[in-house]
Amino acid sequence: MTDSLADAVERDATALRDELHSGTWRPTAAEQQLADDLAHGHWDAHWLRSGLRDHPTTAMGGRLLAVLHPAATVAESAGSESADRALLALRTLIDAIAPAP
Numbered sequence: 001m002t003d004s005l006a007d008a009v010e011r012d013a014t015a016l017r018d019e020l021h022s023g024t025w026r027p028t029a030a031e032q033q034l035a036d037d038l039a040h041g042h043w044d045a046h047w048l049r050s051g052l053r054d055h056p057t058t059a060m061g062g063r064l065l066a067v068l069h070p071a072a073t074v075a076e077s078a079g080s081e082s083a084d085r086a087l088l089a090l091r092t093l094i095d096a097i098a099p100a101p
Contacts, residue, residue, distance in 0.1 A: 006074050006082035012067045013089035017096050027097055030055075031064040035097035038068075043087060045075040067093070 019025035027035060034055045041047050049072040055065065071090055077083035 003080075003082040005070055006077070006080070006086040009067070009070055009074050009086040010082075010089040013086070013093045016063060016067050017089070017093040020093075020096055025063065027064055028062050031062045032097065034064060034068075035094050038094050039098040039100070043075060043091060044078070045072045048072040048075050064093075064097070 016025060020027075034051075037055075038048075038051055041051060048068075052065070052068060052072065068090065071087075074083050074086045074090075078087060
């Protein structure tokens with residue numbers, strides 16, 4: 001994984017979260033389900049890969065999946081500064097979509 005990939009993931013996750021908060025983007029029902037599923041797991045490369053592989057096919061064209069697609073690759077470099085920032089941005093996005101009850 002390159003720092004530029006992690007930086008792009010961080011930027012895209014932050015932008016989508018900002019759009020969610022401003023009301024200019026709303027997740028589809030399938031994206032909401034994907035976020036709900038991801039919100040309750042262990043964020044390592046294996047788990048993310050499995051969760052994204054098993055996502056509803058209706059979420060495939062959505063913006064959330066586009067942002068999450070490289071998450072497993074970034075998670076493989078967890079512990080590096082850029083990967084950790086990207087994973088935090090992704091987690092913050094998922095938490096914004098699927099807040100804990």
